[in-house]
Amino acid sequence: MKILILGGTAEARELANRLVDRGHDVTSSLVGRTSDPRLPKGGIRMGKFGGIPGLAAYMRAVGTQRLVDATHPYAGLMSVNAVAAAQATGIGLVRFMRQAWTQTPGDDWLTLDTTAEAAAALPANADVLLTSGHTGLEAFFERDDCQFVARLIEPPVAELPRHISVLLSRPPYDLTGEIQLMEREEITHLVTKNSGGGQTAAKLAAARRLGVKVIMIARPAYGPAVEVSDLDGAMAAVETGAG
Structure with a gap:
């Protein structure tokens, strides 16, 4: 399967590595905010897409079959663009996002x-x-x-x-x-x-x-997607399209 991962997080890197090991054609997209980032296995694309039209056009051009939003929980606009581009192209979107912290006794x-x-x-x-x-x-x-x-x-x-x-x-x-x-x-x-x-x-x-x-x-609202919070769940969602 040809997969585009919107990455930049440790979770995105781990997911890309495992998907490549399973034989998938994976490209990880990195914005390039961090110098000397730790790169995942598979293809690497650096830089912005040019908004929703650019992301949609790129996925159509390369034949993307699954889009994974594994950006930082506060990537904000990128996550919003991922939802819109997935809807525009009909490509399945998986959001791999770590669980939010919750208060415990003694927290202020x-x-x-x-x-x-x-x-x-x-x-x-x-x-x-x-x-x-x-x-x-x-x-x-x-x-x-x-x-x-x-x-x-x-x-x-x-x-x-x-x-x-x-x-x-x-x-x-x-x-x-x-x-x-x-x-x-x-x-x-x-x-x-x-x-x-x-x-x-x-x-x-x-x-x-x-x-x-x-x-x-607090985290922003992201829009509809199949959302998972752990690596095994992400693998299953990417490969089967199920949440």
């Missing part, structure tokens, strides 16, 4: 819809660990009554204001390291997106342990 969460709302919700003089990524970072530029540590994988393109320092690192993170970071920076608030998965979940356990307030930015 405030769930909001946008980074702008998260920035507005912070109290004055908060010391904030910001792990919501590059997108929406500018929402915190005006909150110079707070101090931020922005943890990013790649350096920001624009210069950040003085009240936002950058910590460059890559997951996975463990509980001990997250506790040490929050204690060292005297963190009072954690701002994060509900990305799910295990590689970055330790920050939530550390916040629970230390009594740090969590401002959680």
Whole structure:
């Protein structure tokens, strides 16, 4: 089967590798936001498609038989475009997305819809660990009554204001390291997106342990698709078209 995976996540890489090992013709599409990414087996396509018409045209041209959206839960527009392109072409769409985090006893969460709302919700003089990524970072530029540590994988393109320092690192993170970071920076608030998965979940356990307030930015709506949250389910959905 000829499969196009909209990738960029560890889950997408694992799925591509397994599908290639099963003999499928797999191409993984990467936007290219991260330098030196870990590449999956199979073909690689770098760059954007040009919206819904471009994605639909590409799939028709190469004879795609199954489309897999395995992008980050906050890829947003790409997931919306995948739904529309699948509907336009009649190609089956599988959404492989890790399960969202849920609150457990002892958590202190405030769930909001946008980074702008998260920035507005912070109290004055908060010391904030910001792990919501590059997108929406500018929402915190005006909150110079707070101090931020922005943890990013790649350096920001624009210069950040003085009240936002950058910590460059890559997951996975463990509980001990997250506790040490929050204690060292005297963190009072954690701002994060509900990305799910295990590689970055330790920050939530550390916040629970230390009594740090969590401002959680909710996931966007994605549109209809066969949706699965684990690798075995993704394999079955891709190969059979069933959820």
